[in-house]
Amino acid sequence: MAFDTSQGPLLKVEHLTKEFPAGSGVFGGRFSKSVVSAVNDVSFEIYPGETFGLVGESGCGKSTTGRTIMRLNRPTSGKVFFQGRDVAAMNHRELKAMRRDMQFIFQDPYASLNPRMTIGEIISEPMTIHGVGTMEERMETVRELLDVVGLNPEHINRYPHEFSGGQRQRVGIARAFALKPKLIICDEPVSALDVSIQAQVLNLLKDLQDRYGTAYLFIAHDLSVVQHISDRVAVMYLGKMVEVSDWKTLYTEPHHPYTQSLLSAVPVPDPDIQKTRKRIILAGDPPSPIDPPTGCRFHTRCPIAQAKCSQEQPEWREVAPGHFCACHFASPFPIKESHIDL
Ligand SMILES: Nc1ncnc2c1ncn2[C@@H]1O[C@H](COP(=O)(O)OP(=O)(O)OP(=O)(O)O)[C@@H](O)[C@H]1O
Ligand code: SF4
Numbered sequence: 267m268a269f270d271t272s273q274g275p276l277l278k279v280e281h282l283t284k285e286f287p288a289g290s291g292v293f294g295g296r297f298s299k300s301v302v303s304a305v306n307d308v309s310f311e312i313y314p315g316e317t318f319g320l321v322g323e324s325g326c327g328k329s330t331t332g333r334t335i336m337r338l339n340r341p342t343s344g345k346v347f348f349q350g351r352d353v354a355a356m357n358h359r360e361l362k363a364m365r366r367d368m369q370f371i372f373q374d375p376y377a378s379l380n381p382r383m384t385i386g387e388i389i390s391e392p393m394t395i396h397g398v399g400t401m402e403e404r405m406e407t408v409r410e411l412l413d414v415v416g417l418n419p420e421h422i423n424r425y426p427h428e429f430s431g432g433q434r435q436r437v438g439i440a441r442a443f444a445l446k447p448k449l450i451i452c453d454e455p456v457s458a459l460d461v462s463i464q465a466q467v468l469n470l471l472k473d474l475q476d477r478y479g480t481a482y483l484f485i486a487h488d489l490s491v492v493q494h495i496s497d498r499v500a501v502m503y504l505g506k507m508v509e510v511s512d513w514k515t516l517y518t519e520p521h522h523p524y525t526q527s528l529l530s531a532v533p534v535p536d537p538d539i540q541k542t543r544k545r546i547i548l549a550g551d552p553p554s555p556i557d558p559p560t561g562c563r564f565h566t567r568c569p570i571a572q573a574k575c576s577q578e579q580p581e582w583r584e585v586a587p588g589h590f591c592a593c594h595f596a597s598p599f600p601i602k603e604s605h606i607d608l
């Protein structure tokens with residue numbers, strides 16, 4: 267996949283932090299208001315036409331990152347720039363213009379489509395909101411979009427319940443493409459679908475990207491889903507980004523112990539690497555994002571943690587050109603079984 271870095275990034279996220287209030291109580295022996303630290307100091311950029319995969323366990327802050335970028339949430343701190351413009355500083359008109367170029371595809375094709383609207387109305391709604399074309403022209407565009415996403419244009423007046431999950435996700439995709447946006451935030455677009463349908467929908471997203479040059483922020487639980495679609499992949503753990511690189515390096519030479527553990531569950535294309543790979547199963551569940559662990563947030567589950575890890579936050583550093591990692595002891599060598607406390 268080729269993407270263009272010559273014009274600078276389409277999206278730039280700088281030190282993004284999002285906290286949600288979580289009530290009050292006694293924390294660390296003192297009465298205070300607690301917060302959910304959903305996203306903490308996350309920085310990355312996405313270039314025109316690029317697919318940037320964002321992966322991590324449930325609750326690690328992926329959707330909050332996506333929603334805060336779109337300004338569906340206000341950031342607690344940090345900045346988001348879209349086409350060089352500060353999203354937080356945009357007035358209503360500018361925000362509306364930005365949303366024309368930045369769309370969202372949701373995880374759940376059942377909950378995300380209004381059951382009382384026909385699919386023609388659903389897909390044309392963004393064009394109606396933005397005053398694009400006449401009614402006739404909009405319906406013509408909807409028919410074209412239905413054809414492009416592999417649905418029958420004659421079904422334009424049908425309702426969502428008349429379609430399967432995979433077909434509904436195609437409707438959601440057609441809607442996201444109605445305004446030919448520059449960036450689409452795809453929040454787990456295939457995880458609610460049968461495995462047999464997932465590959466078809468991923469292929470459709472790839473084809474549409476080739477056709478329209480759209481960039482994707484592609485959110486997933488699982489490294490195996492983003493592997494086939496991403497140019498670069500970032501891994502999140504408990505609100506923090508822990509590693510990012512081009513997908514091939516991330517899959518063949520992960521430096522962060524958390525990435526190594528996620529990857530140990532995924533078959534890799536290189537048979538030599540696959541042969542030597544052992545499954546790394548981490549002890550316990552991720553801690554709560556309310557009052558997260560000190561130092562490195564992964565230290566309570568990390569198989570190679572040392573004393574320093576619970577005291578000092580690891581720096582975000584470049585371990586190879588374009589390959590960043592936040593770990594005091596980052597190394598390209600996979601965790602050994604002797605390190606794992608099962
Ligand atoms: N509106 C909210 N109010 C309070 N807490 C929230 C809110 N939205 C998200 N959170 C919390 O923030 C954390 C991150 O949630 P988020 O939905 O971003 O995770 P995720 O990585 O998308 O998870 P999943 O894979 O399950 O979709 C979670 O602990 C979640 O409970
Ligand atoms: S900083 Fe320490 S605890 Fe965190 S990932 Fe690296 S080795 Fe593990």
Ligand SMILES: [Mg+2]
Nearest residue numbers: 328329330453
């Ligand atoms: Mg989510």
